[in-house]
Amino acid sequence: MKVLITGGVRSGKSSFAEKLATSFGEKVVYVATATAGDEEMRERIAKHQSRRPPNWTTVEEPVNLRDVLLTARGDAVLVDCLTLWVTNLLLKEEDVVGKAYEVVEIFPKITVPLIFVTNEVGSGIVPDNPLARKFRDVAGLVNQVFAKYCDEVYLTVAGIPVKIKGVS
Amino acid sequence: MKVLITGGVRSGKSSFAEKLATSFGEKVVYVATATAGDEEMRERIAKHQSRRPPNWTTVEEPVNLRDVLLTARGDAVLVDCLTLWVTNLLLKEEDVVGKAYEVVEIFPKITVPLIFVTNEVGSGIVPDNPLARKFRDVAGLVNQVFAKYCDEVYLTVAGIPVKIKGVS
Amino acid sequence: MKVLITGGVRSGKSSFAEKLATSFGEKVVYVATATAGDEEMRERIAKHQSRRPPNWTTVEEPVNLRDVLLTARGDAVLVDCLTLWVTNLLLKEEDVVGKAYEVVEIFPKITVPLIFVTNEVGSGIVPDNPLARKFRDVAGLVNQVFAKYCDEVYLTVAGIPVKIKGVS
Numbered sequence: 001m002k003v004l005i006t007g008g009v010r011s012g013k014s015s016f017a018e019k020l021a022t023s024f025g026e027k028v029v030y031v032a033t034a035t036a037g038d039e040e041m042r043e044r045i046a047k048h049q050s051r052r053p054p055n056w057t058t059v060e061e062p063v064n065l066r067d068v069l070l071t072a073r074g075d076a077v078l079v080d081c082l083t084l085w086v087t088n089l090l091l092k093e094e095d096v097v098g099k100a101y102e103v104v105e106i107f108p109k110i111t112v113p114l115i116f117v118t119n120e121v122g123s124g125i126v127p128d129n130p131l132a133r134k135f136r137d138v139a140g141l142v143n144q145v146f147a148k149y150c151d152e153v154y155l156t157v158a159g160i161p162v163k164i165k166g167v168s
Numbered sequence: 169m170k171v172l173i174t175g176g177v178r179s180g181k182s183s184f185a186e187k188l189a190t191s192f193g194e195k196v197v198y199v200a201t202a203t204a205g206d207e208e209m210r211e212r213i214a215k216h217q218s219r220r221p222p223n224w225t226t227v228e229e230p231v232n233l234r235d236v237l238l239t240a241r242g243d244a245v246l247v248d249c250l251t252l253w254v255t256n257l258l259l260k261e262e263d264v265v266g267k268a269y270e271v272v273e274i275f276p277k278i279t280v281p282l283i284f285v286t287n288e289v290g291s292g293i294v295p296d297n298p299l300a301r302k303f304r305d306v307a308g309l310v311n312q313v314f315a316k317y318c319d320e321v322y323l324t325v326a327g328i329p330v331k332i333k334g335v336s
Numbered sequence: 337m338k339v340l341i342t343g344g345v346r347s348g349k350s351s352f353a354e355k356l357a358t359s360f361g362e363k364v365v366y367v368a369t370a371t372a373g374d375e376e377m378r379e380r381i382a383k384h385q386s387r388r389p390p391n392w393t394t395v396e397e398p399v400n401l402r403d404v405l406l407t408a409r410g411d412a413v414l415v416d417c418l419t420l421w422v423t424n425l426l427l428k429e430e431d432v433v434g435k436a437y438e439v440v441e442i443f444p445k446i447t448v449p450l451i452f453v454t455n456e457v458g459s460g461i462v463p464d465n466p467l468a469r470k471f472r473d474v475a476g477l478v479n480q481v482f483a484k485y486c487d488e489v490y491l492t493v494a495g496i497p498v499k500i501k502g503v504s
Contacts, residue, residue, distance in 0.1 A: 006494050008290030008459065010308020040298070120493070122344030123176065124292020124460020125468050130376070132293050140346020144495035155493050157288070157323050158174050159312035160332050164496050176458030178476020208466070291344065292460020300461050325456070325491050326342050327480035328500050 001113040004146045007156030008120050014048065016154065016161045017078055017117045024113045025075025028056045033085040035062050048080070062088040066103050069110060082118035082146060086139050100142045104149035116150070118143050169281040172314050175324030176288050182216060184322065184329045185246055185285045192281045193243025196224045201253040203230050216248070230256040234271050237278060250286035250314065254307050268310045272317035284318070286311050337449040340482050343492030344456050350384065352490065352497045353414055353453045360449045361411025364392045369421040371398050384416070398424040402439050405446060418454035418482065422475050436478045440485035452486070454479050 003020065007013045021028045030052060036042040049058070061068045065085060069077060079085075089096045107114070122140045127133055147153045152166030171188065175181045189196045198220060204210040217226070229236045233253060237245060247253075257264045275282070290308045295301055315321045320334030339356065343349045357364045366388060372378040385394070397404045401421060405413060415421075425432045443450075458476045463469055483489045488502030 004494065008288060008308065009294075009304050010290055010306075010312070012312050040301075118494075120291040120344060120459075121293055122291070122346055123288075123456040123458070125457055125463050125472060126345075127293050133376075136293060136345050138346075140344065140494075144346070144348050147494035147496055153494060153496060155498075157332055158172065158286075158308075158315035158321060160315055160321060162323075162332050164493055164498050176456060176476065177462075177472050178458055178474075178480070180480055208469075288459040289461055290459070291456075295461050304461060325500055326340065326454075326476075326483035326489060328483055328489060330491075330500050 001152070002107055002110075002150040003113070003115045004118060004143070004150040004153045005115065005156060005161070006118045006120055006143055006147075006153070008123075011156040012159035012161070013117050013119075013156045014080055015051075015159070016156055017080060017115050018052065021076045021078040021113075021115055022053070026053075026055055027074040028053070029072045029074040029077045030056050030058045031065070031068055031072070031077060031079040032058060032060050033062050033065070033079065033081060033088065035060070035088070063092065063094075066099075066106060069103065069114065070106060072112065074112060076113040076115060078115045078117070080117040082116055082142060083121065083139055086142050087135070090135060090138060096138045097141050097145065100145040104145055107149055116146055118146065120155075169320070170275055170278075170318040171281070171283045172286060172311070172318040172321045173283065173324060173329070174286045174288055174311055174315075174321070176291075179324040180327035180329070181285050181287075181324045182248055183219075183327070184324055185248060185283050186220065189244045189246040189281075189283055190221070194221075194223055195242040195244075196221075197240045197242040197245045198224050198226045199233070199236055199240070199245060199247040200226060200228050201230050201233070201247065201249060201256065203228070203256070231260065233267075234274060237271065237282065238274060240280065242280060244281040244283060246283045246285070248285040250284055250310060251289065251307055254310050255303070258303060258306060264306045265309050265313065268313040272313055275317050284314055286314065288323075337488070338443055338486040339449070339451045339488045339490070340454060340479070340486040341451065341490045341492060341497070342454045342456055342479055342483075343490075344459075347492040348495035348497070349453050349455075349492045350416055351387075351495070352492055353416060353451050354388065357412045357414040357449075357451055358389070362389075362391055363410040364389070365408045365410040365413045366392050366394045367401070367404055367408070367413060367415040368394060368396050369398050369401070369415065369417060369424065371396070371424070399428065401435075402442060405439065405450065406442060408448065410448060412449040412451060414451045414453070416453040418452055418478060419457065419475055422478050423471070426471060426474060432474045433477050433481065436481040440481055443485050452482055454482065456491075
């Protein structure tokens, strides 16, 4: 079972992902793609961590998602979030969509349930900044790649998970 | 019956909310959280008003939603919108999410149908401005609080209300 | 059959629209509202074109959609996209919503299937720039006009078309 959860900021993506992960068992591997680069991000990470059950394992991996997923052991693996992973790869000038395909192509080898959190970033005004436009484009394409290879996809709106792919 | 209607700008939220309010009866109390602070907002408010039936009662209340809802009498109460209420509270440096809980906790005492209009503001690019980021976060959390305690939630897209919570 | 497909940037709108157009037959008229005004747009257009079957006919029409639709012959007509059409009309200071009504009022005369692609642009933070705010408003209103007169409306999210209007 591979699940993608997408939605706007503060739409309840992470809470729903954590609830879903817990439904698979107690031993959840939480893969954090955030790096505590600045004060605001540090606070956000700390808030997220304080909400997670103490028996979860946290792996911090900003870039190499593929290897982390291949080696993770537990009842479920939760990756939060793909959008920061995209940001980290863009900063390293990687071929991000290519990297996304390298991750989804290992899906058949993975038997532990995988849950990915990502963001909707393309429903506002076109940004002035060309880098922001590129980021929107790449983030959107990566969401499409993961959605295509996941069994279930949810869009969260105001805390409500709306299933948009998978048997209901 | 408590209903939350969320959606992007010009997605048909207010029109749908007004139609829904009318379905409960003629005597609708319209709670406007906007203040006519500038020319653009004044025009927007005037346009909204001209669309409302003349026998509706309008209450202007930018901040104290709880008391307005406790005392309102009519066939339905329509609050338009929560996002401006969030803005007004942030400007006064209030604990906005706390205030949201103070509103939803009176829901069981209220028998008149309540309809809340709010905005999706978190599906664009991360804003540069820290205040805008804070606003997005708080607006999203407030939407979650109201959605949790409302019986029905709709997402409007291109004028179409999509029910995302409640029996269909 | 008239279909509107809306969604954020890189949410899979155009791919889905092209698949849908192909389902009606081989002779598709592709109406491009983009003008190759700058390098970035030129690249985007070239990428889009390379994806289209070679037997499709391309019509470039940034403004006069009504006449193009009245005269187009084929198995289906695909307009990509309304948001650029709105931009082009705003630059000419036209009454854009009025122009939208002039297009939908010819729908009953048109028997060839019409597919329109458009964008969700109103789910981010309120832009500082008054022109950007006006654009959001007009783009949203135009989406409402087309959605009202189309038989089917889809919202694409992460490459997944979610039907929000029409028999499912």
